[in-house]
Amino acid sequence: MGVPDASGDLSSEMEVDAFRHLFPLRYFERHLSESIRPDARPLGRARDTTLALGAVASAHGSALAKIGSTTMLAAIKMEVMIPSTESPDEGCIAIDFHMPPICSPIVRPGRPAEAAPVISKQLSDTISSSGMINLKELSLVSGKAAWMAYLDIYCLDADGALFDAALLSAVAAFSHLQIPIVSLNDDGKIVLVSEEDEGAKLEKEPVNKEKRKLKLSSIPFSLTCILHKNYILADPTAEEESIMETLVTVVLDSSARLVSFYKPGGSFLANTSAVQDCVALTRQRVKELQEILDEAISGMEID
Amino acid sequence: METDRDDGRSPSQLRPLSCARNVLHRAHGSASWSQGDTKVLAAVYGPKAGTKKNENPEKACIEVIWKPKTGQIGKLEKEFEMILKRTLQSICILTLNPNTTTSIIVQVVNDDGALLVCAINAACAALVDAGIPMKHLAVAICCCLAEGGYVILDPTKLEEQKMRGFAYLVFPNSVVSVLPEGLSHVEGEPMEHGIITSVTHGVMSVEEYLKCLERGRAASTKLSDFLRRSLQSQLPSDSSKAA
Numbered sequence: 065m066g067v068p069d070a071s072g073d074l075s076s077e078m079e080v081d082a083f084r085h086l087f088p089l090r091y092f093e094r095h096l097s098e099s100i101r102p103d104a105r106p107l108g109r110a111r112d113t114t115l116a117l118g119a120v121a122s123a124h125g126s127a128l129a130k131i132g133s134t135t136m137l138a139a140i141k142m143e144v145m146i147p148s149t150e151s152p153d154e155g156c157i158a159i160d161f162h163m164p165p166i167c168s169p170i171v172r173p174g175r176p177a178e179a180a181p182v183i184s185k186q187l188s189d190t191i192s193s194s195g196m197i198n199l200k201e202l203s204l205v206s207g208k209a210a211w212m213a214y215l216d217i218y219c220l221d222a223d224g225a226l227f228d229a230a231l232l233s234a235v236a237a238f239s240h241l242q243i244p245i246v247s248l249n250d251d252g253k254i255v256l257v258s259e260e261d262e263g264a265k266l267e268k269e270p271v272n273k274e275k276r277k278l279k280l281s282s283i284p285f286s287l288t289c290i291l292h293k294n295y296i297l298a299d300p301t302a303e304e305e306s307i308m309e310t311l312v313t314v315v316l317d318s319s320a321r322l323v324s325f326y327k328p329g330g331s332f333l334a335n336t337s338a339v340q341d342c343v344a345l346t347r348q349r350v351k352e353l354q355e356i357l358d359e360a361i362s363g364m365e366i367d
Numbered sequence: 368m369e370t371d372r373d374d375g376r377s378p379s380q381l382r383p384l385s386c387a388r389n390v391l392h393r394a395h396g397s398a399s400w401s402q403g404d405t406k407v408l409a410a411v412y413g414p415k416a417g418t419k420k421n422e423n424p425e426k427a428c429i430e431v432i433w434k435p436k437t438g439q440i441g442k443l444e445k446e447f448e449m450i451l452k453r454t455l456q457s458i459c460i461l462t463l464n465p466n467t468t469t470s471i472i473v474q475v476v477n478d479d480g481a482l483l484v485c486a487i488n489a490a491c492a493a494l495v496d497a498g499i500p501m502k503h504l505a506v507a508i509c510c511c512l513a514e515g516g517y518v519i520l521d522p523t524k525l526e527e528q529k530m531r532g533f534a535y536l537v538f539p540n541s542v543v544s545v546l547p548e549g550l551s552h553v554e555g556e557p558m559e560h561g562i563i564t565s566v567t568h569g570v571m572s573v574e575e576y577l578k579c580l581e582r583g584r585a586a587s588t589k590l591s592d593f594l595r596r597s598l599q600s601q602l603p604s605d606s607s608k609a610a
Contacts, residue, residue: 178445178449179449181442181445181446182442182445182446182449184442185442185443185445185446186446189568193532193568193569193570194570195570282570310457317570320573321570321571321572321573322567322570322571322572322573322575322576323567323570324566324567324568325534325565325567325576326565326566326567327562327563327564327565327566328449328450328453328454328564328566329450329452329453329454329455329456329457329537329563329564330453330457330563331457332561333539333558333561333562333563334561334562334565335560335561335562336560336577336580339562339576339577339580340573340577343573
């Protein structure tokens with residue numbers, strides 16, 4: 065900011081709140097020089113993360129992810145479609161990310177948030193290039209019927225690191241996904257088998273008796289960092305994101321391969337050591353997130 | 368396995384580059400940039416009085432409008448707009464013209480791979496043509512990762528689809544300055560080794576990414592020389608226009 069030195073002297077005599085609002089960058093830098101952040105986290109630590117599976121009863125798979133106060137609700141609805149002629153034995157995944165006005169003061173009613181389509185695109189790129197889901201598993205009858213998975217992610221509270229929370233909720237929703245049972249009727253059409261019929265004797269054998277769960281291989285997890293001078297701040301809040309603008313998002317899969325290294329501009333350059341530091345922080349974070357996901361899944365199985 | 372490229376290029380050979388400035392006479396600045404068959408036209412309007420939406424009393428605002436070759440703008444184009452905007456924001460000196468908006472319109476003429484990279488280079492040349500104050504130029508390069516860990520540069524569309532992964536990288540161009548050496552070095556690395564923007568697709572190992580970075584850096588020096596040369600060579604015609 066424009067007056068770094070003038071504010072230096074004022075910091076001792078001004079009220080903390082006033083200082084924070086008048087010289088936000090200086091306020092943060094004072095914290096960073098002591099290797100601490102205003103919310104009492106060390107620079108490299110992410111906020112507390114919680115994950116709840118099955119938050120939406122009417123969806124086939126759903127999850128609620130919270131990183132700090134950033135909250136994402138993901139839900140998957142499955143529908144039967146006719147596969148395209150180019151890939152007759154593959155299903156399809158459609159991902160949409162929504163930012164309703166309730167999530168942040170920046171989003172105004174009636175005007176779609178600029179960030180939403182970008183995050184939506186990033187999510188579908190990440191999920192498709194990580195190869196987490198084998199689209200062939202979504203096939204029912206080759207060339208005739210396949211599953212279309214509609215994944216909708218709603219941002220309920222946008223407090224920074226939106227992509228990380230969105231990806232976590234998406235991955236969790238897929239691991240919670242229970243594919244409905246379908247069978248072929250007499251006309252050769254696919255019909256859903258409702259829950260009540262399940263116990264009764266079925267006239268027709270279900271098409272997908274075994275394939276009720278998706279096999280997820282090499283699950284991607286991400287960490288967003290802020291680069292500021294020589295500091296690297298993991299998992300920024302919305303306030304930090306608005307003050308220090310250089311963001312780096314690293315996505316690694318569970319076997320530590322790089323799925324994406326995403327840095328859209330920003331005033332600080334990422335040199336090789338910064339790249340390696342960000343990757344190292346993400347490696348740690350992937351372990352944490354993997355544990356959180358495993359815990360959530362095993363918690364579901366007990367119920 | 369030296370060269371397996373359809374057009375007979377070596378792995379680190381770029382396609383023929385061409386850059387022309389001042390191609391549109393209504394715009395404040397414009398440039399066309401082509402790499403092989405990929406061609407992008409960029410126009411700059413501004414700095415003009417800020418619209419209410421973009422007003423910022425401290426900084427100039429940059430707005431990017433992406434026009435695809437055909438059809439409507441979708442999520443992909445929105446993402447390109449955002450990346451381009453953030454990249455250009457980081458190289459322009461925004462504090463000089465507060466409360467203004469500068470619009471950059473990017474028109475895709477033909478897409479044959481490395482489209483975003485081409486657009487960034489075109490936009491950068493157009494900003495120079497418009498005389499927008501900038502800290503330094505940006506040079507963008509696309510590195511592709513072939514099977515077996517080979518890195519090839521500046522892929523065509525066909526190569527981009529065939530490859531395991533690719534990375535769009537943007538580096539600052541080397542600054543020719545009178546400043547002492549130490550100032551342009553950050554932690555022992557020259558400034559032009561830092562990444563302004565990085566976008567990757569496909570899975571790769573961290574080592575492979577670092578290899579892409581290294582190759583990209585080497586090629587970006589060539590690109591930045593080309594950019595500098597083509598901007599300088601057109602200077603005389605520029606001054607005659609002003610007169």
